[in-house]
Amino acid sequence: MTHPLFSRHEVTLQKALAAIETRGYWSPFSEMPSPKVYGETASADGEAAFKAHLNRAFQLDQPATGDTIGSEASPFGFALGIRYPRSEPDQLITAAASAQKRWREAGPTAWVGVSLEILARLNRASFEIAHSVMHTTGQAFMMAFQAGGPHAQDRALEAVAYAWDQLRRIPATAYWEKPQGKNPPLAMHKRYTIVPRGTGLVLGCCTFPTWNGYPGLFADLATGNTVIVKPHPGAILPLAITVRIARDVLREAGFDPNVVMLLATSPDDGALVQTLAQRPEIRLIDFTGSTQNGTWLERHAVQAHVSTEKAGVNQVVIDSANDIKAAARNIAFSLALYSGQMCTAPQNIYIPRDGVRTADGTLSFDDTAAAIASAVEKLVADPARAVEILGAIQNDGVMRRIDEARTLGRVLVDSGTLEHPQFPEARVRTPLLLQLDAAKDATTFTHEWFGPIAFLIATDSTAQSLELAGSIARDHGALTLSVYSTDDAVIDAAHEASIQGGVALSINLTGGVFVNQSAAFSDFHGTGANPAANSALTDAAFVANRFRVVQSRVHVEPKTPTAEVGQTA
Amino acid sequence: MTHPLFSRHEVTLQKALAAIETRGYWSPFSEMPSPKVYGETASADGEAAFKAHLNRAFQLDQPATGDTIGSEASPFGFALGIRYPRSEPDQLITAAASAQKRWREAGPTAWVGVSLEILARLNRASFEIAHSVMHTTGQAFMMAFQAGGPHAQDRALEAVAYAWDQLRRIPATAYWEKPQGKNPPLAMHKRYTIVPRGTGLVLGCCTFPTWNGYPGLFADLATGNTVIVKPHPGAILPLAITVRIARDVLREAGFDPNVVMLLATSPDDGALVQTLAQRPEIRLIDFTGSTQNGTWLERHAVQAHVSTEKAGVNQVVIDSANDIKAAARNIAFSLALYSGQMCTAPQNIYIPRDGVRTADGTLSFDDTAAAIASAVEKLVADPARAVEILGAIQNDGVMRRIDEARTLGRVLVDSGTLEHPQFPEARVRTPLLLQLDAAKDATTFTHEWFGPIAFLIATDSTAQSLELAGSIARDHGALTLSVYSTDDAVIDAAHEASIQGGVALSINLTGGVFVNQSAAFSDFHGTGANPAANSALTDAAFVANRFRVVQSRVHVEPKTPTAEVGQTA
Missing domain, CATH: 3.40.309.10 (Aldehyde Dehydrogenase; Chain A, domain 2)
Incomplete structure (x- = not known):
């Protein structure tokens, strides 16, 4: 019953569960871009992998129109020249629906196991992702590595841990026996099936595409949903690499890779995104960006559970x-x-x-x-x-x-x-x-x-x-x-x-901790208690509504003999 | 730190927590209106208490205009003649805000302890509530007793257990120590404060005023919110009695009783309720009723977390x-x-x-x-x-x-x-x-x-x-x-x-269980996965968004000596 990828990563998951409970310092992903941790050639390999993306078409074998899209430019002063496949929202909605059934049936340990395997692969790609974050967001390399790589992976793992912490509380079955005085008890066997909401839409931002995008993506995946990832048009590459790795893992694990898809857009695609966000199939939306767009989603995408992080005054x-x-x-x-x-x-x-x-x-x-x-x-x-x-x-x-x-x-x-x-x-x-x-x-x-x-x-x-x-x-x-x-x-x-x-x-921060920093597993990022965000990264509320429980019940023979019931009643 | 009312009811709470995990049969409230359980005179006393309400003003010492309101009629063929104090929404909002601070500061064990004490008192009032449910809803006496009394109390206790199950996961404090190689570790003391959302609005229905009203009321209370209870104009009495008992307990425990207030309305007060539901102070809404009204709330009360149960086709x-x-x-x-x-x-x-x-x-x-x-x-x-x-x-x-x-x-x-x-x-x-x-x-x-x-x-x-x-x-x-x-x-x-x-x-229900019945602690009532309800009674999602966490962090001396860190790094 337990998926092999769950077993492979279970020790990490258990540590993450302990960390969110005690909220002390913990991280399984090294924040130092050290050859000792990531391998002697990791830095050079990652930079080469990033450069290999430039000025060509990004390969992604998902439903697409055949056209390409993309006009990213590095804040460090050069055009990336990467063209992504253009997909119609309809194509993605249809493909997600078709990928859903088998993914849903695989159940919680598969969802969590696949999520954790994707994270392990993302960690190995930290240098490639660091360069791609640097040259889309404008972050200096060290920050791009840390915030875009291991710290983003930490936040993703945190979301998976919170999801599992809720999922594991739902028993698969129950035996229910209600005494009836001197009559035989009523006895039922009950079955509880975790049912994902449907398709999630993750709307990324241009400053922290992975750090802010991963929690929603992984919370959706770990609760059995399919996900459409729509990056900010100015910072597509880090999430495109992420989606490709996620699809590789899904495919290797025998699932339809369309469980996770990319929607690359151009800056003038706002209306297309608004239409997509209101589609009945989209049941979850995670957004980071402007107050204007976030508030629009909260008010108009009423068919979905909407999590937003918007502007604020620190x-x-x-x-x-x-x-x-x-x-x-x-x-x-x-x-x-x-x-x-x-x-x-x-x-x-x-x-x-x-x-x-x-x-x-x-x-x-x-x-x-x-x-x-x-x-x-x-x-x-x-x-x-x-x-x-x-x-x-x-x-x-x-x-x-x-x-x-x-x-x-x-x-x-x-x-x-x-x-x-x-x-x-x-x-x-x-x-x-x-x-x-x-x-x-x-x-x-x-x-x-x-x-x-x-x-x-x-x-x-x-x-x-x-x-x-x-x-x-x-x-x-x-x-x-x-x-x-x-x-x-x-x-x-x-x-x-x-x-x-x-x-x-x-x-009284006067040392090596800065107010900007928020440590996964310990600091709640945002509270959900003021207009800057309607949710926190990460807590139970962030994950609990991403799945529902459908139960069944059927009579069975009582375990307690009637005579005994009669005696004790 | 632990509130005495929490200690008083902790055994019951622990049993409820075990029940929601295993989901077998359990109930602390006897569903049989038996003199052995409720006392020899409970039935007669309860009927007398109900009759004493008829044809007079219902006493409730909360902010009110001085006018009265109420036109309930028993489906069994007589007018109840009960007049409730009329309150302006503004009065209630103001009084709730003023009651909030002290209630919020009392913290989780006070919220949960007070909630459990209210439930214990409600259980003792089960006969009075049974008659009041019978003569507002039209339920026959046995159902009014069971569904309106112990079963409703079960559902309330279930909501309190789910709330506590989430609240207890947030540590009050944490020690965070991040290694810094050969340098002294960064060490911080963190404090996590549970902050309720504000004021909840519970909108009751005319068929199961307590069974459907209690989960939202008690989920709000147990997470530190103040609550305005607005019964259906046709079934005010059961919730008015409930509010009065809640206020008695709050007052005895040293809290402002305006933590819980009643908003009695007339059938033509729909616009007033819609205006109230959109007030920024109302952060939580629990509604049972028509699809039209429920959908309106979901779409328009966007400042609030809205839980609805609406029409469906069984x-x-x-x-x-x-x-x-x-x-x-x-x-x-x-x-x-x-x-x-x-x-x-x-x-x-x-x-x-x-x-x-x-x-x-x-x-x-x-x-x-x-x-x-x-x-x-x-x-x-x-x-x-x-x-x-x-x-x-x-x-x-x-x-x-x-x-x-x-x-x-x-x-x-x-x-x-x-x-x-x-x-x-x-x-x-x-x-x-x-x-x-x-x-x-x-x-x-x-x-x-x-x-x-x-x-x-x-x-x-x-x-x-x-x-x-x-x-x-x-x-x-x-x-x-x-x-x-x-x-x-x-x-x-x-x-x-x-x-x-x-x-x-x-x-294959052919015996003593009927499809209409939903057993607290075992059956999820509603799923939140189809248009009949956007949430389930009760699960983590029903409670998790009723509070938020606000944290602080400050540097402290590291517990790990620097030399030791240096050695192990």
Whole structure:
């Protein structure tokens, strides 16, 4: 009954189940791109595999029209020239339906076993995927490797573990015996069949195609659904490689590979995607992207269970600090990392206009702002080092937003252009830091300015800072909140604000952990409790509605003899 | 930390957790209205308590306008004359918000402990609730006692157990330590706070106000939400008593009783309810009722997590039977029970036009139909016995529907009027049985005819019967499917049809179990996999999205000394 691929990966699965329960540190996928772990030739092989994709047609043996599609360009300054097969949504819906029955009948250990085998293969392809993530998203290589490879695989495994944790609670059969006093008991044999919802649609984003795309993909697969993966038109390759590997595993395991298919689209295919998202066959949608598109799906794709991650306003409250320079360095790194193009990057940094208490006395607002500004400037002073943190700007929209933002307030640090040593055509921009005032700039800072744009906002007090943090998270969404304080009462108030805002809180980060980072198996990414996301990665709610249970019952002979029942009744 | 009410009921909770895992028979609440269990005077006391409600104002110390509302009438033929306090939705929303903080902070063991204490008190009030269910729904006393009392309490306890089963998986804290090679590990203390969604709205129905209302109410409460209970205007009393008991328990436990409030409405308050259902403060909605209203909520109350149970077409497939009379008796009882006013009552009974194989040879369609017709006639032949099965017709809509249905096909058994020995004004009607043909009457039998109306439908074959059963369940919804066959291949095909239709299957029911019945802790009521319900009573998906987790993290000293890390790295 247990599928061999389940048995092969069961030890890993058991460890993942233990990890989501204790939520300590754990990962089966090494985040260091080390030859010792991945093999001596893995790095060179992965880069070669990536380069072999360029300027040719991507082979994928799925239902397609015969046409091709694709216009990806590396933010590091060159066109990828990859053409993907174009498929009609109708073709994919039909093929998914035809793949469904056999996949559904294979049952939970097959779904989970195949999912885990796909993950093991993806891990081996981490270098190829890292280069493909780098040259679609603009992430520097190390981040592309970690976030696009092992960390994304961790999040996928987490989703599989949560799915299995729910699936295993449904018994396959039950014996039900109801006493009837002195009469024979009523006895029934019951059978419980896990039934997947149907076809899932995973809508990827252009900044973290695998990290944000994998949880929905693997939650769908592990609960027996078929999946159509529609990447962002600007970041198709990482998910195309993923789909190809998934199809290889499915085929080898004897399943119709059309359990997982790719829908490559062009930027003007929005209407096509909206039509697809409302098809009755699409029962699950996982989306990462704009608030506009996410909210549209929540309101219109009512036939589906829709999980969204949308825009938010991440915030930092500075109240007091023993070592303001360490705080400033940590914040500066968070602002610079991948040029602020992270859904977790801070944007609003609240500082009391009367200054910040430190071990050396009160530091004025201006001096606090200067400390952060200086930390940012130092971080990007050496272009060769800076580009490995900043990466490149993913798209022209972010470039335009930087220009637009410059006029919003007093510029504390201007955004500059850096030349990338390896990629002279890369779009590299340093963070823009502006000074705003809580009293008059709320229309500016209550929405997201996605990219390397941050505001140092003067407030009347830490109480006002926390009030803003809680209410903005609640009303406009947020994935992260960070507080710096040496005062326990302020930390308590920050906890309360984080609960009001439904947002995860980081406290006094001055070392090697950054507010942008979210560790699988330990940190819930998003809460589902504010407008930035209607679900969390990953919890029971993320997986529980991806399958249903259909039962049967039939009378059987009672196990308890009637005489005995009579005696004990 | 553990709330004393949690400790008081922990043994029951543990048994419930074991029951939902093994899904064998279990119930802590006796379904027999026996003096030995409920006390010598419980029956008389309960009836007296019910009668004391009549023709007066129902006392409920919650925010209200000062006006009263209420026009319930017993289907057994008298006006209840009970006036409930009228509250404005705004008053309730405001009071719920103000009750929320202290309730939320009390945490999971308080939510679960208070919920279990409320249930224990409800159980003691089972006779009072039985009479109130009887004289609002029209159920005969025994059913009103069982379904309205202990069985509803079972379903509530099941929801609490599922909620706790999910809540207990979230650790309160975690220690996270990430190795950093030869450097000191990164170490963090994390805190996970369960945050309820806000305010839940429970929209009751007029046939099973407690059985269908309790799961949502208790799932909300057990996950820390405040709840506004809006009964159907025709069946307010059972839920008003429930709310009063809940408020007593909350008050005694030191909480604001406005954690649970009643919204009594009149039949023309539909717009008011729709407005309330779309309020941003309402984050959870549980609805039982018409497809029209349920679908409206699913599509328009997009700010809330909406669980609905709506109309469906329940079906019986007769292929073959060893003892057709036993099958006919079982089916007849299912049709007669509470005059078919159950969401689980069968409506479409498919019989091959070539007849049914039995131990004594093939029985023609007409003879099979006659066997069922005869069983129905026998069941209602003695009015004194019949009214204890049939109960009374809940509302005039059902009365009109019976009249309308008479013209739909050949009448096999006409619906008649019975005089109730105790209640001469009671609306008692016997089941109407019509003959239809699969080939030409699909427009009639593909939607619900709620009430004592059933169709014997001639089909070309069992294969056609099963095809209809699966596709009608899938497209129009169903809560039950029943099959009679001595052929294993047909049973297998029925399983497949039940999976296609996403509907629970009962096989060869000829004894003391009826397709209408759904046993808590063992049978999933509804699947969430067809249009009759978007969720099941009860599973993880029913509870998992009623709370969210907000976490915090702060650096702590690593437990693993750096030197040791260095050595093992």
